[in-house]
Amino acid sequence: MNDRQSIEDLLRRTYATVVDLPDSDVTVPSSPDDAVVDRVVVDRVVEAGPEGSARSVPRRPRVLVTVAVLAAAIIAVGAVLIGTRSAPVNGKSAAQRPPAKVHPGGTSGDSSPVNGPDENSSCAPTTDPSSSGGSAASLESSDTQVASGTLNGEAWSLWSANGQSGANGIENGGLVLDGRDYGLCPGYPNPAELQLIDDSGQAVVAGVVGYPGLADVALSTGTVGTFEVGTALPSPSVQVVNGVSFFIGTLPDSPCSYGSLEMNTTSPAVSSSPAVSAEHNLGFGSCVDNQLVRITGSQGQWGLPAGQFGTTFQNN
Amino acid sequence: MSLGAESRTELEALYRGQREPMVRLARLMTGSKATAEEVVQEAFVRVADKVVAVDNPEAYLRTTVVNLARNYQRRAGFERQLPPPDLVHSALPEIDEMWAAVCRLPFAQRAVLALKFYEDLSEQEIARTLGCRIGTVKSRLHRGLANLRKGIR
8 A cells, every 4th residue: 555545545534533423512413303494494584695606506497487486485484484483582572672772872874774684795804903993084084974973972983885885884894983993894794793992991892783674782791602691781872874783882891801792683574584683702802992802702693583592602 | 385395395305314414524624513513504594495496406515515614714714713623532543643634734625635535526526516627626635635644744
């Protein structure tokens, strides 16, 4: 056996061994139950994301004629399923939950709904915490202001990148607080994103929920690597900008004291899109005056049936 | 509504037959079972309304899994968003060493090796799955094996 063969054989044996190793932390169901398949269908409807890029696989001719009808039928089924599954949430339906607080000093821009989170959001460039908090002159000269307000006596304004819409526009634009540009793209472009700012010792949170409509945004302390909800924190002010939700608020303690935050959001049913929830757990590193607090850990679940937040994060 | 029922039946069949194999494949590409499960769940979401619209749903699903695994890899590069690769203790040191070497490979090489030596796909099938040329597949195979050879010595 030559060297190449021995490497290939060892690789095959490694693959066979690794995939068969038991993993007590992760459950792999051997067959789907109705709930699992329901979830797949429901997620497909609420996410409305781009296709996988298997474009080289040809479609059957008959489906070229019927695919639109099929999509409509699945959406209808999904809507029925969601309506059934999400009605009671902690004793209240989504419609019965109190409306999200809107920033009293804020002004919103275009409130037209979009069709769902923009999974193609480039969220670029990602804001580097070490260069955040600088002059806003460049942002203000190149982008369009879409909202503004005050927070603890400090003026803030929100800017959308020219030629871009929805969450993409404001994530690629930025947030100016007290004359400093903090961007609005602290990490990967997730459907529900949050950034923590050390505003001269005051903890400020801001972010975007990329689903259409006015979201309910609940914040709490968290535990990195889990979706555990800790101590409830003050709700930020939320408003619809570019058809999605932008939020901003303060936290009671020093920005250096929040090792992890948990964000649970629920966005309303809009047009043919059902209400949808998302949860995002973030870990934060050391803080520097007038800069973003660096994100050190992040995981989220998107496109959840309204109010059905998971409490466990599967980790190996 | 009958078309919806047909789609649902085919989706169930695809899920029943392909979920576990796809989780295994995604695990070999991402290095993490937790990530693999997320990737495959998202892949089924993506193919749900196309399951009756493609000639080969299994191939379509596999391509979607590979693409999503690649996306997760990029995401991990942004902000360490994913759990670390599984630690494997197989009681065979050479297996552990090889797995560690596999996890250090660039994603493109890891994907080609998994499709070749786990899925037993031909180079042509791999090229079709990854959307690249056969020459690229051969190059990545060669480099991947060379890197493994260096990595376990």
